[in-house]
Every structure is written in C-alpha cells, then in structure tokens.
Amino acid sequence: MLVKTFGSAVFGIEAITITVEVNIAAGTKFFIVGLPDNAIKESYFRIESALRNCGFRMPRQQVVVNMAPADIRKEGSAYDLTIVTGVLAASGQIETENLDKYLIMGELSLDGGLQPIKGALPIAIQARKDGFKGFILPKQNxxxxxxxxxxEVYGVESIKEVAGFFNGDMQLTREIVNTREEFYDSLCNYDSDFSEVKGQENIKRALEIAAAGGHNVILIGPPGAGKTMLARRLPSILPPLSLYESLETTKIHSVAGKLAAADALVTVRPFRSPHHTISDVALVGGGSNPQPGEISLAHNGVLFLDExxxxxRSVLEVMRQPLEERKVTISRARFSVDYPCSFMLVTSMNPCPCGYYNHPEKECTCPPGAVQKYMSKISGPLLDRIDLHVEVTPVNFNELASDRLAEKSELIRERVIAARNIQIERFGDKPDLHANSQMSPQMVRDICKIDLAGQTLLKKAMEKLGLSARAYDRILKVSRTIADLAGSEEIKLEHLAEAIHFRSLDREGWAG
Known part of the structure; x- marks a missing residue:
C-alpha cells in the first residue's frame, strides 16, 4: 500500500515542503531513498523501537520510503514522525483520510516520545503558504x-497521540497564541538599565548617539572601567522591535534551535557576546549542514566583541563584508543560503597589554612599541567600519558612592526613537535604508552638507589631529545623527565638534 505524508526541509531561514512516500510490498528490507543523510538512515532503529514500545507493530515486509523532491538533500532526525506516520498508515494501523491535510515533523525517542526540532517557525509559515490545514509537531515547539x-498547530508528546488523532480516538488540544498580545506584553522588557551605571556620562552620550544612528562603536579603556557593563545596556535604549523585525529575528533563532519552549517570539533586541576563542565559521555561520552564526543571531540587535x-585576525576579517551588505551568503557546491545579519557592532578593548596606557593614575608597564603592536592586531579596514571611538576612564570614588540616580534607559530611548523617526522620514523612498550609518558615500555628500565654518573646522581637525581620510565620511555621518538628536535640520559646529571628538584611534600618535 502506498501512502504520502508531508514534512519540511529548512534552507537558510526558509522552508521547503517535502513529500514522504511510504510503500509496503512483498519483501523483507527497509529502504530510505531521496538523498537522506545518516541521521535519517538511522531512523529505522528509532522507528522500530518506538513502535514496539507503544504497542504498534513494525511491518515485516519490504518498506520503501521516498523523500521527494529527490534532488534536495534531507538532513536531521526531524523526519522521524513523518516517516513513522506513513509506515503506520501504509500498514493499516491508522486511517489515511486526513493525512494530506497536515504537515508532520518530530524526532522520535526509543519509547515513542518526541524530541524538539529546529526551524518550527519557518516550517509553519511554509505550511500555511502551501495550504495545509494544520501542523503536528513536538509539544516543546x-x-x-x-x-x-x-x-491549526497541535503539540504532541508521543506517536500514540498522533495515531489516536488520525483514527478519531483522541482529540488533540490546539495551541493558540495571540501574536500581537504576546509581542506587546513583553516588548522592551530588559533586565538592566542605564540608571544603574554611576558616572560615565560621556560614554552614555556616545552610546546614545550610536543607538540613534545605528553606528558601530569601539570602547577603549582600562580594566574595570565599565566597558562591558555599558555595552550590555545598549539594547535597552535601542528602538523597540517592530512585529516584522520580531518575526524575522525569531525565524533565525528558531532555525538555530535557540528558542526556549516557553518562548513564542523574540520581543527584545538580541545581545550576543561570543568568547574570543570563537572560530570564523561559528561567527558568520556555515558548517557541513549550514547554520546561522553569531552575526545572524545578533540580527536586529547588538553583537558585542569583548577584548x-x-x-x-582571520575571525575579525570575515566580518568586513557582512558589515557592509548586512547579510551573509553561505555557498556550497549544490546550493547556497542567505542569512540576514543587520546588527550594531560594539567592541571593547584595553589600550595596551597591561591595560593602563593613558590611565590618569596608574602607570603603563608595557615595553616600548608594545602599545602599537597591540593596536595593530585590529586591521585598518575593520576600524574603517567603526564610527565611534570612545575612550573610557575609571569612575572616581565620589561618583561610585553617590546616591544620585542616573537617567533611565526609557528616557534615553525616547530621544533615540525621535531621532530614528527623522531618519525613517529622510530615507522613506529607500526601504533597505533605516539609519544614518547605512548611507553610501554619495548620500553622505548629498545629505550631510556643512557650511563654510564647518568645513574650516573639519579641515583644521584633520590637519592638527592627524585624522585619516577614512574618518571624513564617518565624522559627517555621526554629526548628522547628533543633529537629528538635537532636532536640527542643519549640521552645526557643535555637532561636528562632538563627532570629531569620537575619532580617537585615527589620531596620529595616539598609540605612541
């Protein structure tokens, strides 16, 4: 008897419906064809054990399972439930009347229980597009x-529930989530706040500018100055995610298997902080079975590289193209997948190996040339993509002991949203452009115009401070953001001066 069930394969953050055909005929062996990987070939042992432990029988005839389209490679153990449902139907143990109305996915345990799968959200989206009535999957997803x-989404815990559902012996409880209510209830629900940070007003101001224009930031300062603490609070002042951004971010985390069972949506901007031992593949994504990397998991949020x-160096260099294009393409011989990666890059570092170069109180103990050698670990092209260079100094005792409450993230976020709204209006005819940091060089010339006094100031700054040519466009972009925060249509001298102040690493002689 021939029976068809339906599963799905995930490529990038999109899904493709897979038809699983099960045919039982005279013979003795179990075959799976249609480009399955080893995890799918091993499903026979999981299926046989699960059926036996749940009171069903494994057919002692020839069972041929075909996964179509046959030219697409199928990977992972999530097809176990799709295959076992087909086997039960083909052997007459469950009814076949409604099989074609449901997409079925899940990994089997030996006792017939189900393990969670990856990519449930993109699979569900594709199931709706393809006109399926419902989706049966593990309860955790x-x-x-x-x-x-x-x-209709039904979460199940074992194959007994699936068999009972198709035989009409059991009613499954439909999982219902009010998407908009879920989204708005937990929007901007952050664990940390800028009001908890004592002092560091200059650094807070720099991060406010970065959030308002989507600019990349590097924080340079001695150990214990608060670089990491400040960076971790940056998402709390970014504009809230839109529902579209939330769904897009959730799809990436779903494909990577990073969503907890209790979560339906990613409602706050991601903050990813990988360890410095990370490989280039783990950072940008890839592998034999391509998975999104840290830069994609930080999509619509912040990627923080501490130290x-x-x-x-090879890890840092692979970020250069994704920083510009805001997507990463993983190419293989037979296919390629795209992962979005529109993120704010925030980095921190000590100014030298001992950490106390330029410290107001402690003396640097590094030998001559060590500071320059330490700084040269970061390439010029990468620094070229970082708009704000911020020197972080230690907080003195009086500020630490003060009871004065600092400004809350909520108040800073309101100013950031107002500046972003100005930019949304400015780039209204360019749907792929959302912030000042994304402007092309030609757009900088058209939008970031300065008067004669501003040109004179910028010329003197570049000559006296030894600023490099690459700093020119960055200064104009940042000054445009500062003007937006101030609600000014024109870039004024004070906006330009503040932007010049945040180009520390471009100054000749900064590293000795």
Whole structure:
C-alpha cells in the first residue's frame, strides 16, 4: 500500500515542503531513498523501537520510503514522525483520510516520545503558504509555531497521540497564541538599565548617539572601567522591535534551535557576546549542514566583541563584508543560503597589554612599541567600519558612592526613537535604508552638507589631529545623527565638534 505524508526541509531561514512516500510490498528490507543523510538512515532503529514500545507493530515486509523532491538533500532526525506516520498508515494501523491535510515533523525517542526540532517557525509559515490545514509537531515547539495565523498547530508528546488523532480516538488540544498580545506584553522588557551605571556620562552620550544612528562603536579603556557593563545596556535604549523585525529575528533563532519552549517570539533586541576563542565559521555561520552564526543571531540587535585584540585576525576579517551588505551568503557546491545579519557592532578593548596606557593614575608597564603592536592586531579596514571611538576612564570614588540616580534607559530611548523617526522620514523612498550609518558615500555628500565654518573646522581637525581620510565620511555621518538628536535640520559646529571628538584611534600618535 502506498501512502504520502508531508514534512519540511529548512534552507537558510526558509522552508521547503517535502513529500514522504511510504510503500509496503512483498519483501523483507527497509529502504530510505531521496538523498537522506545518516541521521535519517538511522531512523529505522528509532522507528522500530518506538513502535514496539507503544504497542504498534513494525511491518515485516519490504518498506520503501521516498523523500521527494529527490534532488534536495534531507538532513536531521526531524523526519522521524513523518516517516513513522506513513509506515503506520501504509500498514493499516491508522486511517489515511486526513493525512494530506497536515504537515508532520518530530524526532522520535526509543519509547515513542518526541524530541524538539529546529526551524518550527519557518516550517509553519511554509505550511500555511502551501495550504495545509494544520501542523503536528513536538509539544516543546508548539508555541513557536502557533504564532502563525490560519494554521491549526497541535503539540504532541508521543506517536500514540498522533495515531489516536488520525483514527478519531483522541482529540488533540490546539495551541493558540495571540501574536500581537504576546509581542506587546513583553516588548522592551530588559533586565538592566542605564540608571544603574554611576558616572560615565560621556560614554552614555556616545552610546546614545550610536543607538540613534545605528553606528558601530569601539570602547577603549582600562580594566574595570565599565566597558562591558555599558555595552550590555545598549539594547535597552535601542528602538523597540517592530512585529516584522520580531518575526524575522525569531525565524533565525528558531532555525538555530535557540528558542526556549516557553518562548513564542523574540520581543527584545538580541545581545550576543561570543568568547574570543570563537572560530570564523561559528561567527558568520556555515558548517557541513549550514547554520546561522553569531552575526545572524545578533540580527536586529547588538553583537558585542569583548577584548577585541584577543580575537583571531582571520575571525575579525570575515566580518568586513557582512558589515557592509548586512547579510551573509553561505555557498556550497549544490546550493547556497542567505542569512540576514543587520546588527550594531560594539567592541571593547584595553589600550595596551597591561591595560593602563593613558590611565590618569596608574602607570603603563608595557615595553616600548608594545602599545602599537597591540593596536595593530585590529586591521585598518575593520576600524574603517567603526564610527565611534570612545575612550573610557575609571569612575572616581565620589561618583561610585553617590546616591544620585542616573537617567533611565526609557528616557534615553525616547530621544533615540525621535531621532530614528527623522531618519525613517529622510530615507522613506529607500526601504533597505533605516539609519544614518547605512548611507553610501554619495548620500553622505548629498545629505550631510556643512557650511563654510564647518568645513574650516573639519579641515583644521584633520590637519592638527592627524585624522585619516577614512574618518571624513564617518565624522559627517555621526554629526548628522547628533543633529537629528538635537532636532536640527542643519549640521552645526557643535555637532561636528562632538563627532570629531569620537575619532580617537585615527589620531596620529595616539598609540605612541
């Protein structure tokens, strides 16, 4: 008897429906064809054990399983439930009447229980597009898939429930999630706040500018000055995610298997902080079975690289193209996948190996040339993509002991949103452009115009401070953001001066 069930394969953050054909005929062996990987070939042992432990029988005939389209490679153990449902139907143990109305996915345990799968959200979206009535999957993934409207989602815990459902002996409980309510209830729900940071007003101001224009930042200062603490609070002043951004971010985390069972949506901007021992593949994504990397998991949020010079140079260099294009393409011989990676890069570092170069109180103990050698670990092209260079100084005792409450993230975020709204209006005819940091050189010339006094100031700054040519466009972009924060249509001298102040590493002689 021939029976068809339906599963799905995930490529990048999109899904493709897979038809699983099961045919039982005279013979004795079990075959799986259609470009399955080893995990799928091993499913026979999981299926046989699960059926036996749940009171079903494994057919002692020839079972041929075909996964179509046959030219697409199928990977992972998530097809176990799709295959076992087909085997039960083909052997007459469950009814076949409604099989074609549901997409079925799940990994089997030997006792017939189900393990969670990756990519439930993109699979559910594709199931709705393809006109399926419902989606049956492990209970752990049910909330994630249920945010898709007009699709019945049923979370199950074992194959007994699936068999009972198709035989009409059992009613499954439909998982229902109010997407908008879920989204708005936990929007901007951050654990940390800028009001907890004592002092460091100059650094807070720099991060406010960065958040307002989507600029990349590098924080340079001695150990214990608060670089990491400040960076971790940056998402709390970024504009809230839109529902579209939330869904897009959730799809990436779903594919990577990073969503908890209790989560349906990613409602706050991601903050990713990989260790400096990370490999280039783990950072940008890839592998034999391509998975999104840290830069994609930080999509619509912040990627924080602590102790930047400690990262391998090859790891840092692979970020250069994704920083510009805001997507990364993983290419293989037979296919390629795209992962979005529009993130703010925030990095921190000590100014030298001992950490106390330019410290107001402690003396640097590094030998001559060590500071320059330490700084040279970061390439010029990477620094070229960082708009704000911020020197962080230690907080003195009086500020630490003060009871004065600092400004809350909520108040800073309101100013950032106002500046972003100005930019949204400015780039209204360019849907791919959202912030000042994304402007092309030609747009900088057209939008960031300065008067004669401003040109004179910028010329003197570049000559006296020894600023490099690459700093020119960056200064104009940042000054445009500062003007937006001030609600000014024109870039004034004070906006330009503040932007020049945040180009420390471009100054000749900064590193000795």
């Amino acid at each position: 049910a909330r994630e898939a249920a945010i898709v409207n007009d699709l 930047l010079p400690e990262f391998k």
